[in-house]
Amino acid sequence: xxxxxxxxxxxxxxxxxxxxxxxxxxxxxxxxxxxxxxxxxxxxxxxxxxxxxxxxxxxxxxxxxxxxxxxxxxxxxxxxxxxxxxxxxxxxxxxxxxxxxxxxxxxxxxxxxxxxxxxxxxxxxxxxxxxxxxxxxxxxxxxxxxxxxxxxxxxxxxxxxxxxxxxxxxxxxxxxxxxxxxxxxxxxxxxxxxxxxxxxxxxxxxxxxxxxxxxxxxxxxxxxxxxxxxxxxxxxxxxxxxxxxxxxxxxxxxxxxxxxxxxxxxxxxxxx
Amino acid sequence: xxxxxxxxxxxxxxxxxxxxxxxxxxxxxxxxxxxxxxxxxxxxxxxxxxxxxxxxxxxxxxxxxxxxxxxxxxxxxxxxxxxxxxxxxxxxxxxxxxxxxxxxxxxxxxxxxxxxxxxxxxxxxxxxxxxxxxxxxxxxxxxxxxxxxxxxxxxxxxxxxxxxxxxxxxxxxxxxxxxxxxxxxxxxxxxxxxxxxxxxxxxxxxxxxxxxxxxxxxxxxxxxxxxxxxxxxxxxxxxxxxxxxxxxxxxxxxxxxxxxxxxxxxxxxxxxxxxxxxxxxxxxxxxx
Numbered sequence: 001x002x003x004x005x006x007x008x009x010x011x012x013x014x015x016x017x018x019x020x021x022x023x024x025x026x027x028x029x030x031x032x033x034x035x036x037x038x039x040x041x042x043x044x045x046x047x048x049x050x051x052x053x054x055x056x057x058x059x060x061x062x063x064x065x066x067x068x069x070x071x072x073x074x075x076x077x078x079x080x081x082x083x084x085x086x087x088x089x090x091x092x093x094x095x096x097x098x099x100x101x102x103x104x105x106x107x108x109x110x111x112x113x114x115x116x117x118x119x120x121x122x123x124x125x126x127x128x129x130x131x132x133x134x135x136x137x138x139x140x141x142x143x144x145x146x147x148x149x150x151x152x153x154x155x156x157x158x159x160x161x162x163x164x165x166x167x168x169x170x171x172x173x174x175x176x177x178x179x180x181x182x183x184x185x186x187x188x189x190x191x192x193x194x195x196x197x198x199x200x201x202x203x204x205x206x207x208x209x210x211x212x213x214x215x216x217x218x219x220x221x222x223x224x225x226x227x228x229x230x231x232x233x234x235x236x237x238x239x240x241x242x243x244x245x246x247x248x249x250x251x252x253x254x255x256x257x258x259x260x261x262x263x264x265x266x267x268x269x270x271x272x
Numbered sequence: 273x274x275x276x277x278x279x280x281x282x283x284x285x286x287x288x289x290x291x292x293x294x295x296x297x298x299x300x301x302x303x304x305x306x307x308x309x310x311x312x313x314x315x316x317x318x319x320x321x322x323x324x325x326x327x328x329x330x331x332x333x334x335x336x337x338x339x340x341x342x343x344x345x346x347x348x349x350x351x352x353x354x355x356x357x358x359x360x361x362x363x364x365x366x367x368x369x370x371x372x373x374x375x376x377x378x379x380x381x382x383x384x385x386x387x388x389x390x391x392x393x394x395x396x397x398x399x400x401x402x403x404x405x406x407x408x409x410x411x412x413x414x415x416x417x418x419x420x421x422x423x424x425x426x427x428x429x430x431x432x433x434x435x436x437x438x439x440x441x442x443x444x445x446x447x448x449x450x451x452x453x454x455x456x457x458x459x460x461x462x463x464x465x466x467x468x469x470x471x472x473x474x475x476x477x478x479x480x481x482x483x484x485x486x487x488x489x490x491x492x493x494x495x496x497x498x499x500x501x502x503x504x505x506x507x508x509x510x511x512x513x514x515x516x517x518x519x520x521x522x523x524x525x526x527x528x529x530x531x532x533x534x535x536x537x538x539x540x541x542x543x544x545x546x547x548x549x550x551x552x553x554x555x556x557x558x559x560x
Binding site for chain 1: 275280281283284287288290293296297298305359361362366367368369373375379381382383384386387388392394395399402433438441444445497501514518522523531532536538539543546
C-alpha cells in the first residue's frame, strides 16, 4: 500500500527549513556586501559581489595559517584516536572476565560524567608545568579525552565480533598484535567511521580547550582566531562575516560531500 | 599464553597512565585545591577546610549563575525535544525531497558554536530590531541580548536552533525502528493520528526520549561557547553560566581555589541530575 505524498508535512518541513537557512543566507549576503549596501537594506540580496571582504579577512586573521593549525590538530588527533582507542578497547573487550580490565572499562566509561570544567583549571597548570601548552599538548589531550566515549562504543562493537575468527589466527601462530591489526581492525570499519566523524567534528569546532591551553598566538585554531578577531574588528560587519564564513566553509564543504555518511555515522554512535 | 596476556596489558597500560595523568590527576588536584586559598599564581597557599564551599553557597554571583544555567538548561531541553520530535515526525512522513531536508536540518550540528553565536549576535542587534521597528513595537525593536531580563531567551533561541539537529537525527533513527505493521493494525482499528502517536509512536521511542533528554540537559548545563559569543555573561551578570563563571573567576579573577570548589559542586550537581533523569525516565520506559 503506497500512500501519496503528504503535502501538509512537506509544507511544514519546508517552512521550518527556512528558519535554518535564513541565518546562513544572512551570513553569506552580509559577507558579500559593502557598508553602503548594508545601509540601504540589510536583508536584500547583495547588488555587487564584494569579494574583497574575503581577501581582507584572509589577511586580517592570517586565515591560512589558522586553517593549517586546525587541520593539523584535527587530522593527527583523529588518526591517533582511531589507532590507539580501538587497540585499548580491543584489549578490554577480550578480557572482560578479568578484574583489571573490567575495572579499567568502568574507570574510562564513568569519566564520561565528569564535566570538563572540574579539570579545566588544574589541567592548564599541569600542561604549563610540562611545557605542553602548545599544539602537540593539545593533540595529546584530544586523544586522551576521547577515550571514555570511544572505549564505550568500540568495546560494545568488538564484543559482537565472534571469537572464532581470532582463534583460527591464533592457531596459525599470529601474535595478539598481529591479530588485532590484521583481523579485528579491518572489521571495525563501520564503527571507526562513526568515531572519525564524531571526533573530527568535536576537535575541529572545539573552542574552550585551545582557548585555555594555547599560549602562542601563532598556534591558534580557526575558532580561536575568530574570537580574537571579534575583539579587534567588531565594527566592520562585512569583514567579520567574511571571516566567519571562511571559518565555517571547510566543515560545510566536508558536510555537503559526505552528508549521508556523516548522518548515519552520528546515528550509529549515539544509538550504541 | 603468558605472552598473550602481556600483550593485552601493553595495549592498555600506556592509555591508563596517560588518562590518569591528564584527566584523573587534574580532577583530584582540583578537589585538593578546593580546600585551599590558592589564587593560581602565588607560590604559597594555606588550607582553609570547607570555607570555600560554605562561601560558594553564600555567593550571590554563584547562585545567580546556577539560576541562569538551570533556567537555560530546562527551557532548552524541553524546546529541543519537542521541536526535534516534531521535525523527525515530519522528516519520517512521505514528503518530497526528503534527503535534501534531512541535510538542511542537520547542517547546524556541523557548524562551530562560537561562530554561529557571532552570526546570531549580529542578527539580534542589527537585523531583528529592524523588523521590530517596522511592527511598531518598542520591545521588539530593541536588542534582546541587551536586556537583562530577556537576554537568556536570546541564548535559548540560539541553543535550540543549533541543538535540534542532533536530537532530530536520534528521533529519526528511533522512528525507523518502529515496525510498520503496528501502524497497519491501528489503522484497521480506526485509531486517530493523535491516538496513534500517544499509544504507538511515543512509547516505542521511550529509550530515544531518555537519551535525548539526558544529552540535551547535560549540554545545557555545560553551556559556554554560546555565552562567550552572544553576551559575554552580560548585561551585568544576567547570563553568566556556571562554566563561564568558573572560567572567568578561575583564570582571570584570582579565584582558582574558590572556583575549584564551585567546580566540585557543579560536578556533583551534573552527576546527580543525569543519574536522576536516567532513573526516572527508565522507570517510565519499563512501565510502558
